[in-house]
Amino acid sequence: MAAVLIDTNILLDVHTQDPIWEARSATAIAAIANSAALVINSIIYAELSIGIQSIELLDEFLGTDFRRDPLPWEAAFLAGKAFLTYRRRSGSKTGPLPDFYIGAHAAVQGMKILTRDPNRYASYFPTVEILEP
Numbered sequence: 761m762a763a764v765l766i767d768t769n770i771l772l773d774v775h776t777q778d779p780i781w782e783a784r785s786a787t788a789i790a791a792i793a794n795s796a797a798l799v800i801n802s803i804i805y806a807e808l809s810i811g812i813q814s815i816e817l818l819d820e821f822l823g824t825d826f827r828r829d830p831l832p833w834e835a836a837f838l839a840g841k842a843f844l845t846y847r848r849r850s851g852s853k854t855g856p857l858p859d860f861y862i863g864a865h866a867a868v869q870g871m872k873i874l875t876r877d878p879n880r881y882a883s884y885f886p887t888v889e890i891l892e893p
Contacts, residue, residue: 776811801865842860866881
C-alpha cells in the first residue's frame with residue numbers, strides 16, 4: 761500500500777478548526793485514507809505537541825488513523841545535506857528545520873507528502889510527489 765506523510769500544517773488545520781483550511785485539509789486526509797496509509801513521524805508528532813495540552817489529548821486526536829514511522833538514519837543524513845544547500849542559498853535559519861527532516865523521510869522511503877507548504881519540499885526534495893489540499 762502506498763503511504764503519504766501528512767505534514768504538521770495539515771493536521772493543525774483540522775485540530776485548530778482553521779476557518780480557511782480545515783475543510784480542505786480534512787477532505788484531503790479522508791481522500792488519501794481510501795488509497796494510502798496516513799503516516800506521521802516523531803518530528804510531526806513533536807510539532808503537534810506544541811499546541812496540545814497533553815500526550816493523551818494528542819494521541820486521542822491522532823487516533824489509530826495515522827501510522828507512526830520512525831525517522832530513518834538515511835533521512836537524517838539527507839536532511840542535513842538539504843539543509844546545507846539551503847544555507848548555501850542564503851537561508852536564514854541556523855538550525856535544521858523540521859521540514860527538512862520531513863521531506864527527507866518522504867524521499868528516502870518513497871512517500872508522498874500532503875502539505876500546504878509545497879515550495880520548500882519541491883526545492884530540496886524534487887523526487888517527492890507533493891499533494892496539496
